[in-house]
Amino acid sequence: MNDVAAAPLTNSRIAAAYRERTPGSEQLASDANSLFPSGITHDARNVDPYGVFIERAEGPHKWDVDGNRYIDYFGGHGALLLGHRHPVVTAAVREAFDEGTQFGASHPREVQWARAIQRLVPSAERLRFTSSGTEATLMAIRLARAFTGRQTVMRFKGHFHGWHDQMASGYTNHFDGSPTPGVLPGVAEKSILLNPGDIEGVRTAFANNPDIAGVIYEPTGSSFGQVPLGADFAQELRRITEQYGAILIFDEVVTGFRATKGGAQMAFGVRPDLSSFAKIVAGGLPGACVAGRKDLLDLLDFKVAERTGREKISHPGTFNANPVSAAAGTAALAIIAESDASEHAAATAASLREKLNEVLAAERVHWAVYGTYSGFHLFVNPSGLDIGPYTFDPAKIPLEDMKNQPKALVNKLRLAMLINGVDLNPRGGGLLSCTHTDDDVANTTAAFREAIRMLKQEGELAG
Numbered sequence: 001m002n003d004v005a006a007a008p009l010t011n012s013r014i015a016a017a018y019r020e021r022t023p024g025s026e027q028l029a030s031d032a033n034s035l036f037p038s039g040i041t042h043d044a045r046n047v048d049p050y051g052v053f054i055e056r057a058e059g060p061h062k063w064d065v066d067g068n069r070y071i072d073y074f075g076g077h078g079a080l081l082l083g084h085r086h087p088v089v090t091a092a093v094r095e096a097f098d099e100g101t102q103f104g105a106s107h108p109r110e111v112q113w114a115r116a117i118q119r120l121v122p123s124a125e126r127l128r129f130t131s132s133g134t135e136a137t138l139m140a141i142r143l144a145r146a147f148t149g150r151q152t153v154m155r156f157k158g159h160f161h162g163w164h165d166q167m168a169s170g171y172t173n174h175f176d177g178s179p180t181p182g183v184l185p186g187v188a189e190k191s192i193l194l195n196p197g198d199i200e201g202v203r204t205a206f207a208n209n210p211d212i213a214g215v216i217y218e219p220t221g222s223s224f225g226q227v228p229l230g231a232d233f234a235q236e237l238r239r240i241t242e243q244y245g246a247i248l249i250f251d252e253v254v255t256g257f258r259a260t261k262g263g264a265q266m267a268f269g270v271r272p273d274l275s276s277f278a279k280i281v282a283g284g285l286p287g288a289c290v291a292g293r294k295d296l297l298d299l300l301d302f303k304v305a306e307r308t309g310r311e312k313i314s315h316p317g318t319f320n321a322n323p324v325s326a327a328a329g330t331a332a333l334a335i336i337a338e339s340d341a342s343e344h345a346a347a348t349a350a351s352l353r354e355k356l357n358e359v360l361a362a363e364r365v366h367w368a369v370y371g372t373y374s375g376f377h378l379f380v381n382p383s384g385l386d387i388g389p390y391t392f393d394p395a396k397i398p399l400e401d402m403k404n405q406p407k408a409l410v411n412k413l414r415l416a417m418l419i420n421g422v423d424l425n426p427r428g429g430g431l432l433s434c435t436h437t438d439d440d441v442a443n444t445t446a447a448f449r450e451a452i453r454m455l456k457q458e459g460e461l462a463g
């Protein structure tokens with residue numbers, strides 16, 4: 001994102017109205033600033049002048065410390081397909097919590113949790129739990145390298161796989177693959193960064209480089225399809241990786257149990273060698289896993305290492321398969337398996353996308369709302385392309401335009417939406433849960449109309 005197109009917040013009526021509504025958050029933000037870099041604990045929560053501090057949440061809604069209610073599209077960074085505080089998940093957590101939170105031993109709940117994942121994801125022949133998606137992709141890459149004896153990993157520009165060294169370049173910057181601060185050049189060098197969807201580039205890279213251990217990507221496209229990818233690309237990647245004996249890794253940290261109940265791999269009919277899951281997999285608590293082919297996961301197995309003479313890959317982790325997370329994950333996945341939660345959230349999202357585009361058309365704003373499954377993205381058209389909300393085709397937009405949404409303008413839109421009771425994600429889009437209702441859609445649409453008018457009044461938009 002770049003910093004263009006919005007007037008400074010000091011003269012902004014939107015920012016003034018936001019401050020007026022959120023004095024408690026402003027006070028906490030000032031405390032937080034003396035404790036945390038930027039006053040925040042996750043980069044995606046960075047809001048100018050400050051974000052709201054949330055006190056409680058229920059279903060699709062959350063309330064800040066000043067008592068303001070928001071329709072929540074941040075959705076726990078994607079973890080909350082079932083909404084906040086689902087009663088069955090909450091009861092499972094309470095029960096597990098009362099039995100103890102850390103046994104330093106194997107426990108029945110981790111077996112149930114793994115079975116619940118396997119039930120929905122047949123490619124998960126074996127699993128290993130981790131505490132975060134970052135750790136899951138870290139292990140997936142390590143397994144791919146150790147298994148193939150190769151070093152290079154193929155990735156796609158804008159695809160996010162967590163923040164470990166191998167993944168730091170090429171998400172929001174360093175698209176040339178150069179190392180970000182603190183990362184060893186040798187680590188960054190071992191990535192091939194291609195344009196998403198560039199299947200010819202994939203073929204050429206494999207033809208010219210015998211050192212590619214595997215390919216990792218977000219199967220529906222970066223940030224849940226902000227730059228969308230479909231089944232064709234997945235199927236072609238499957239064919240090419242098989243041809244070259246490389247490992248295909250689906251990063252299903254967001255798409256898992258959301259795109260369909262079996263993830264993107266089920267939607268596309270592709271069986272990856274390895275997958276990473278986080279967010280929904282742990283039912284709204286911390287937890288994640290790497291899952292896939294037995295022969296790959298066998299690299300973590302003591303007996304197999306002994307038998308084959310291959311050095312075992314070490315994998316500790318204090319909170320791996322934490323019993324409380326296991327209880328939440330098992331309960332959430334059972335609900336997802338037995339209900340239409342993913343489809344229901346997707347249907348509500350489709351209706352929301354349509355309604356928001358109606359606002360754009362009526363207000364004559366040359367932006368577009370688009371997306372797939374239970375997500376929506378906002379394209380604010382930084383280069384002033386000739387697009388309309390109904391004819392918008394993200395596949396036709398240059399990658400730079402898709403990813404370089406003007407940060408200051410989107411920030412101001414977010415403030416305007418917060419004033420009107422809606423919390424969007426930092427890209428001005430969001431993810432829905434199965435608890436969002438037609439009423440939430442109607443209220444979000446009204447909020448969006450009002451926010452657009454506020455931006456117009458501040459001279460941010462023509463019309």
Ligand code: PMP
Pocket residue numbers: 077131132133134135137160161162163218251252253254278279288
């Ligand atoms: N992969 C993807 C596709 C993600 O969206 C994320 C988190 N947003 C991660 C990996 C990292 O997961 P975590 O935040 O649990 O480390």
